[in-house]
Amino acid sequence: MxxxxxxxxxxxxxxxxxxxxxxxxxxxxxxxxxxxxxxxxxxxxxxxxxxxxxxxxxxxxxxxxxxxxxxxxxxxxxxxxxxxxxxxxxxxxxxxxxxxxxxxxxxxxxxxxxxxxxxxxxxxxxxxxxxxxxxxxxxxxxxxxEGNPLDQITPRQREILQLIAEGKSTKEIAELLYISTKTVETHRTQLMDRLDIHDIAGLVRYAIRVGLVLLD
Incomplete structure (x- = not known):
């Protein structure tokens, strides 16, 4: 074998x-x-x-x-x-x-x-x-x-959503993903529009609910 x-x-x-x-x-x-x-x-x-x-x-x-x-x-x-x-x-x-x-x-x-x-x-x-x-x-x-609730956002947006939910700042996310802060802000805006969630706390709750961030 x-x-x-x-x-x-x-x-x-x-x-x-x-x-x-x-x-x-x-x-x-x-x-x-x-x-x-x-x-x-x-x-x-x-x-x-x-x-x-x-x-x-x-x-x-x-x-x-x-x-x-x-x-x-x-x-x-x-x-x-x-x-x-x-x-x-x-x-x-x-x-x-x-x-x-x-x-x-x-x-x-x-x-x-x-x-x-x-x-x-x-x-x-x-x-x-x-x-x-x-x-x-x-x-x-x-x-x-049912479909997967995460299917409505892109892999990059899922990645950014997890980092937002983990408390990372825009600058920290940009450095981790090797992209500009403006690109991070664009993705965040698109996330909020697509999910119809318009504050960071709401994004965090959503990330927890769909399993991107797990509570110990």
Missing amino acids: ATIKLILVDNHTLVRAGFRSLVEDLADIEVIGEADNGRTALHLVETLKPHLVLMDIAMPAMNGLEATARIVHDFPQVRVLIVSMHANEEYVYQALRSGALGYLLKDSGIEELELAIRALARGETYLSPAVSKYVVTDYVRRLGE
């Missing part, structure tokens, strides 16, 4: 170290990179070309759901396994909508971690048993009933 190459993405150093230690004990699975936010993860996927990404959800700068959507769109051959502490169906639903093929709870055992990694490497899906029985039926129902 060819070696499964993966990247670990979590903003907690000790969590990444723990996963690396567990994965390195598994045959034919290799950690080839680590990232502490979604934006760095995108860069690593482009340069290292892994088979699989183990992705946390709640991270600064770019969260795991947004990073997953970007990876799935730009690198369709790469599979994403969300690894999260949240068993709530809504988190799982949003992960699936973002394009993740699997959802694993952080309190899972090493055997389940290996099952999930190998399932995704084969192109299959994997959901932790603790969440799967509640999620699949609801997910299918929702697909037929």
Whole structure:
């Protein structure tokens, strides 16, 4: 069997170290990179070309759901396994909508971690048993009933919306994204017009509601 190459993405150093230690004990699975936010993860996927990404959800700068959507769109051959502490169906639903093929709870055992990694490497899906029985039926129902509320804004606008919700200033956003402050202001104005939300507090509430920013 060819070696499964993966990247670990979590903003907690000790969590990444723990996963690396567990994965390195598994045959034919290799950690080839680590990232502490979604934006760095995108860069690593482009340069290292892994088979699989183990992705946390709640991270600064770019969260795991947004990073997953970007990876799935730009690198369709790469599979994403969300690894999260949240068993709530809504988190799982949003992960699936973002394009993740699997959802694993952080309190899972090493055997389940290996099952999930190998399932995704084969192109299959994997959901932790603790969440799967509640999620699949609801997910299918929702697909037929509603669209993704984030579909109405562009990927760049989603990125800026998350940074606004994290309390970043216009100047800070411009520096992070290597764009001008005027461009940031234009995107913010377009966001407000498109979402019909006309104050920063409203944008923050919207970002939390649709999962761009997660409350601990």
